[in-house]
Amino acid sequence: MNPELVLWGVGTSRTIRPHWALHELKLSYTRKPILPRTGETETPEYTALNPRQKVPLLQDHTLVIGESAAIIAYLAKTYPNQAASLIPKDSETYAKWLEWCFFIVTELDSTSLYVMRRHGQIKGLSHIYGDAPGVVAQAAEYFRKQLKHVDAALSDGREYLLGEQFTTADILLTTCLTWAIDYQVAICDSATPYLDRVLNRPAYRDASAANKPG
Missing domain, CATH: 1.20.1050.10 (Glutathione S-transferase Yfyf (Class Pi); Chain A, domain 2)
Structure with missing residues (x-):
C-alpha cells in the first residue's frame, strides 16, 4: 500500500491503463478525476506538474511521470506482488x-x-x-x-x-x-x-x- 501515489486523469482508453495496473497490484492511491480538453489540464497547478498538459500523470512521492505505458511499467517494476507482477522475470x-x-x-x-x-x-x-x-x-x-x-x-x-x-x-x-x-x-x-x-x-x-x- 502506498498512500503517496496520486493518479491524475480519467475518462479515456489511455487513462484507464494506470488505474488498471494500480488495482492489479492492489495499491491504494489518490484519484484526481480530471479530463482532457476541458481546461482542467491547463490550470497552473497541473501545468506545474506536467507542462505537456496531458493525462494520465502519476505522482509517487517526488517522482512525476506521464505516458500511460511508462506509468504502468514503472508501477509493475516498483511495486510487484505475489498476486500480480505484471512484468516477466526471465x-x-x-x-x-x-x-x-x-x-x-x-x-x-x-x-x-x-x-x-x-x-x-x-x-x-x-x-x-x-x-x-x-x-x-x-x-x-x-x-x-x-x-x-x-x-x-x-x-x-x-x-x-x-x-x-x-x-x-x-x-x-x-x-x-x-x-x-x-x-x-x-x-x-x-x-x-x-x-x-x-x-x-x-x-x-x-x-x-x-x-x-x-
Whole structure:
C-alpha cells in the first residue's frame, strides 16, 4: 500500500491503463478525476506538474511521470506482488514483453487508433483537427493489418500475450481492442475469447469504475 501515489486523469482508453495496473497490484492511491480538453489540464497547478498538459500523470512521492505505458511499467517494476507482477522475470520473456509493449503503443495506438480519434467523427476530434474520412479509413485498415500479429500469437490458445502470465502488455492490448470496437473496427477472431477472459478480471472492473469522470 502506498498512500503517496496520486493518479491524475480519467475518462479515456489511455487513462484507464494506470488505474488498471494500480488495482492489479492492489495499491491504494489518490484519484484526481480530471479530463482532457476541458481546461482542467491547463490550470497552473497541473501545468506545474506536467507542462505537456496531458493525462494520465502519476505522482509517487517526488517522482512525476506521464505516458500511460511508462506509468504502468514503472508501477509493475516498483511495486510487484505475489498476486500480480505484471512484468516477466526471465530475460527472454522480458524482451518479448518489451517488443509487445512498443508494438502496441506505436502501431496500434498512436499510428492507427489515435489517428482515427483525431480525424474521425465517431467519438472523434475532427472538430479540432479536421475531418479526414480517407485518412480514418486508411488508419482502420492499417490497424486490422497490424492486428494479424496479435491474431498469430493468440491463435495458439495462450491465455495472455506472453502465455500464462498477465502483464502490462495485456493492459495495453485490451485497451486498444476495446477502443477499436468503440470505433466500429473489426478485431480478429482470436481476440474475442481473449477479451472475454481479460475483461472479467476484477481489477479491470474496478479500474473501469475508477476511470469514470466525477
